[in-house]
Amino acid sequence: MNKKQFTILFILEYVVLFLSAGLLYRLTHRIGPVIDVAALGSQFPYIYGLVCAVSTVLGVYLALSRRSWNPVLRLSVLSSPAILVLMDWLLFQDSNMIYCLPLLAVASFMLLKNVYDN
Numbered sequence: 695m696n697k698k699q700f701t702i703l704f705i706l707e708y709v710v711l712f713l714s715a716g717l718l719y720r721l722t723h724r725i726g727p728v729i730d731v732a733a734l735g736s737q738f739p740y741i742y743g744l745v746c747a748v749s750t751v752l753g754v755y756l757a758l759s760r761r762s763w764n765p766v767l768r769l770s771v772l773s774s775p776a777i778l779v780l781m782d783w784l785l786f787q788d789s790n791m792i793y794c795l796p797l798l799a800v801a802s803f804m805l806l807k808n809v810y811d812n
Contacts, residue, residue, distance in 0.1 A: 700765055700809050704802070707773050714777065718784035743790055746782055749775040750794040754801040758808070765809050772802050 753775045757768040779794045 746778050746791040
């Protein structure tokens with residue numbers, strides 16, 4: 695994979711994330727939370743928040759440390775926690791894990807820099 699193809703995939707990742715965030719926002723901004731957290735149990739928000747945080751840290755670690763992996767796989771490892779965080783923020787109306795998105799963005803730009811350097 696050359697640098698031009700990876701750059702196109704990198705931009706496409708952000709387009710897909712912004713489109714899914716916009717779609718989820720359109721779905722939830724008038725009706726409120728789509729999924730009632732109280733009906734799921736009192737521990738569900740904590741467990742889902744823990745899954746978001748652990749997947750973010752693990753995704754950043756794997757994407758930046760595993761240089762032998764394909765760059766597309768490393769990029770998808772970063773976009774998976776971003777989707778989880780967007781779902782937490784927009785579907786459950788919980789903004790506790792929103793700080794993970796800038797961390798994932800910085801890691802993805804570091805990945806882009808690593809691909810361009812090699």
